[in-house]
Amino acid sequence: MQEAGRKIQEEIIISGFGGQGALFAGQLLAYAAMDQDLHVTWIPSYGPEMRGGKARCTVVISDEEIGSPLVRRPSAAIVLNIPSMEAFEPAVKPGGVLVVNSSLIPQKSERDDIRVIYVPASDIASDMGNIRLANVVCLGALVQALGVLPLEAIEKALDEHLPERHRELLELNKEALRRGAEYGER
Amino acid sequence: MAKELWEGNAALAEAAIRAGVEAFFGYPITPQTEVLEHFSKRMPELGRVFLQAESEVAAINMVYGAACAGARVMTSSSSPGVSLMQEGFSYIACSEVPAVVTNIMRGGPGLGNVQPAQGDYFQAVKSAGHGDFHMIVLAPANVQELIDLTVLAFDLAEKYRTLAMIVADGSIGQMMEPAEMPPMRPVRPPEERPDWALTGAKGRDPNIITSLYLGAENLERVNLRLQAKLKKIAANEVRWKEYSTEDADLLLVAYGTVGRICQTVVREARRAGMKVGLLRPITLWPFPSKRIAELAEQVRGILTVEMNAGQMVEDVRLAVEGRCTVRFYGRMGGVIPLPDEILPELEKLDAECR
Incomplete structure (x- = not known):
């Protein structure tokens, strides 16, 4: 996907409520990047955990050895709920990408120096029969918009790493990824 | 072996297993409880010892005992738990038995919090316990290095009959990165225990391992031997x-x-x-x-x-x-x-x- 010689460096924050799958969506990115022989780090914000609490991870993907696994200003972010929108909409670097779960986040970004993609991810996921697919819908939009990883690499990561207890949702996850990807196209 | 995506804490435990650790004694504490979790699953599968002690004080003394018996042994903790182990570190150092400990550091002082920190540098480097001694202290910066230094920690601990500590922090423990595991080393069979180990003394004179040396000149001789060893480590093992x-x-x-x-x-x-x-x-x-x-x-x-x-x-x-x-x-x-x-x-x- 990458033009020869172009440097790859993406810092991606995925943020939502505990239970929305922010951490897992980040792991899918990490597996896919590793599969493409890229350097990658995945780091969660951790602490006392509870369902409904804050859940966030930072994924850095690079074609050179990764120094800092954490960033204050990511090149891209997926925000799954309102507190995440408030925290990371201002943080995305100019020229970056913000994927907004517009089903749960009514407000619009006022930034004109980033690409904002509004995806009614929770609605799409509900229509597909499982609201918990919203994370993967958003991931599809982000991956398509960034263009550093092919969608197939995420599909492969789903094949290999979707937990056993969610196995029957594999095809639905891939469908969710593709539905999201449509929003990421220019 | 191909690269896999490893979480730091699990990688640390698996690397120790690959290095042939026979026994792990520990007590859970965030942000390194996943170390115990991984050991608790893997060690019984492999017929090795995993034991959750009643406290860090107990855990380090179990490590001391197993080390005296010549086993490859380790424990793992985080800042407040490591403080509790310090008496044991000093006994182990004086007894000159090899052991590996890890400190996945968190914010302090006191109970502090569970976020990543490096506040235990003085403790690890200058003040591991009472008396004159140092531990070898290894500080990885990524998951691959955490794996490699865990294996090295066992080798150095045994080479010098000393304590080796891995110091990392919660962010290395919790993060995931592609890394490669070393091949599995076999556990050392009982007949290959070091000749200083306490193995029952059948057909030989008893070995004595102690950290009690009454008489000033007696204990000074022990200290001089320890200092000579530390000097050798300082000359050969800087990385x-x-x-x-x-x-x-x-x-x-x-x-x-x-x-x-x-x-x-x-x-x-x-x-x-x-x-x-x-x-x-x-x-x-x-x-x-x-x-x-x-x-x-x-x-x-x-x-x-x-x-x-x-x-x-x-x-x-x-x-x-x-x-x-x-x-x-x-x-x-x-x-x-x-x-x-x-x-x-x-x-x-x-x-x-x-």
Whole structure:
């Protein structure tokens, strides 16, 4: 996907409520990047955990050895709920990408120096029969918009790493990824 | 073996298993409970010992006992738990039995919090327990290094019959990165126990392992032997990594998580036209003093960055002996310093040393 010689460096924050799958969506990115022989780090914000609490991870993907696994200003972010929108909409670097779960986040970004993609991810996921697919819908939009990883690499990561207890949702996850990807196209 | 995506804590446990650890004794504490979780699953599968002790004090004394019997053994904890183990460290050091311990450091002092920190540098390097001794202290900055240094810790502990400690922090413990595991080493069979080990003394004179030496001259002899060993370790086992130091006229010194963050600082500073290099100590004891002294002749100034109030910077100053300006930047309480706050500190140093 990458033009020869172009440097790859993406810092991606995925943020939502505990239970929305922010951490897992980040792991899918990490597996896919590793599969493409890229350097990658995945780091969660951790602490006392509870369902409904804050859940966030930072994924850095690079074609050179990764120094800092954490960033204050990511090149891209997926925000799954309102507190995440408030925290990371201002943080995305100019020229970056913000994927907004517009089903749960009514407000619009006022930034004109980033690409904002509004995806009614929770609605799409509900229509597909499982609201918990919203994370993967958003991931599809982000991956398509960034263009550093092919969608197939995420599909492969789903094949290999979707937990056993969610196995029957594999095809639905891939469908969710593709539905999201449509929003990421220019 | 191909690279897999490993979480730091699980990688640490698996690396110890691959290194042939026979027994793990520990007590859970965030942010390293996943170490115990991994051991608790894997050790019974392999017919080895996993035991959750009633406290850290018990765990370290179980390690002491197993080490006396000649087993490859380790424990793991985080800052408050490590404090509880310090009496045991001192007994182990005096008894000269090999053992590996890890400290996945969290914010302190006190119960503090569970966020990543480096406030235990003094404890690990200067004050591991009462009496005159040092542990070998290894500080990985990424998951692959965590794996490799875990294996090395066992080898060094046995080579010198000493304690080896791995110090990392919660962010290395919790993060995932592609890494490669070493092949599985077999557990040492009972007939290959070291000849000093307590194995029952059938058909031979009894071995004695103790940390009690009554009589001043008696104990001084033991101390002299320990000091001679530490001198040998200091001469042979210093490890560090350098980045862009060849032409550097400013130097960063940082280890562990903030060490790798400083790699990003070097790249950004170089893009801004500053000739900045990084020395990342891998062994905190023994410390790469000699190399830092050499670089102090080459650079105008050194910035030491830590996740504490300024601990390793004292060893940097001791190494530099006034050859160049040494400054410090740090964050405490579990706050991780990021490149955009370290860079201005470098600029200040640059201006100061013109």
